[in-house]
Amino acid sequence: MTDQMIPYCDPIGCAAAGCTATVCTGAGLASNTTMFARSKAVIPGGVNSSIRAFNSVGGEPYVVARAKGATITDVEGTSYYDLVQSYGAVILGHAHPAITEAITAAVVDGTSYGAPTPREMKLAEAISERVPSCERVRLMNSGTEATSTAIRLARGATGRDRIVTFAGNFHGATDALLVAGGSGVATLGLPGTAGVPNASVAETMVVPYNVVPELDDSVAAVIIEPVAANMGVVAPVAGFLEGLRAECDRVGALLIFDEVITGFGRLGTWFAGDVRGHAGHHLFRQGDRWWPADRQHRRSGRHHGASVAARAGLPLRHALRQPARHGSRARCPRSAHA
Ligand SMILES: Cc1ncc(COP(=O)(O)O)c(C=O)c1O
DSSP: OOGGGSOOSSHHHHHHHTOOSSOOOSGGGOOHHHHHHHHHHHSGGGOSSGGGGOTTTOSOOOOEEEEEBTEEEETTSOEEEOSOGGGGTOTTOBTOHHHHHHHHHHHTTOSOOSSOOHHHHHHHHHHHHHSTTOOSOOOOSSHHHHHHHHHHHHHHHHSOOEEEEETTOOOOSOGGGOEEOOSSSSEEOEESSTTOOHHHHTTEEEEOTTSOOOOOTTEEEEEEOSSBOSSSOBOOOTTHHHHHHHHHHHHTOEEEEOOTTTTTTTTSSOHHHHHTOOHIIIIIEETTEEGGGSTTSOOOOTTTTOHHHHHHHHHHHHHHHSOOOTTOOOOOOTTOOO
16 A cells, blocks of 8 residues: 555645645644544544543543643644643653654664664663662563563462452553452452453452551562552552561562652652562562573563663663652753763
8 A cells, every 4th residue: 555545634634734645743634523533433432542532531532733841732733731741651741852862863773673782781771770679670662561571470480379459559451450359358359341351360369558468478479559640649658668568578479569650750769779679679580590581481572672762761861860859850961862
């Protein structure tokens, strides 16, 4: 299929707005409603991630044309202060010059190789430097992949099956963690969404947040958001994380801190470093053995450590090297180079 075979949304409006047959700025079909209706015809629910459909808040989503810094602009040209910031992924704000420059430079060298690169090594070094307890780093494409991998590693490393998670925490679209609590205080999980088999959550236990659960030696790992950010924002009460650490140590369970939202200074601290609790320190090393390198413990992915993403992460190391400060915004010099 050639470019020309893909129809314009509006042959006159699109061309006038500077769109091409394949590159859409949204300007040729300048209505959120029309755009979303058209998406719904080809994408289930009109979205590629369920939360974007606005079902829980009502209304229809705005359709994004572009974003810069703290603002986001929809296809109708309305700009908003963007409090979402890609759910925290855009640490320096949208289209930060240093990140844009890094991505632009990286794509010229190709986008994905299925082979190691110096960039991923440098990014891993930068992360280890920032988080001293993080002795080894595996780069994934998403939080979901990271948590599902951590769970599998925990089970492999301990030889146990049970996972403990906290009501209201979210760890991505992983079957074992898409779990709803039952009515009891600490209950074996029920599938939290259609399509998750009972068997996938049979060994997942849901317990209340901010209460240290009593564990036993069937538990492979406890996974937690150190500050819960998916049920509003709920801070851990004093001593909770430390108590959890001690209880895990008592029964030989691993403690996984999911810092997809809280990591890299967003909340002024890195909980793993403070409470000795991220996946890497305890999971990956057993004596001299590093679990992901074990052939029986495979976690492969064509795009893991992807060159462009790794290169884009590198300018962040300059920003992240600065001490994390509560309420402050990390700075990233435009001249930062990998
Ligand atoms: C705490 C937490 N962990 C994991 C995930 C999953 O990350 P991803 O959307 O990159 O799969 C999310 C997503 O919002 C999250 O909030």
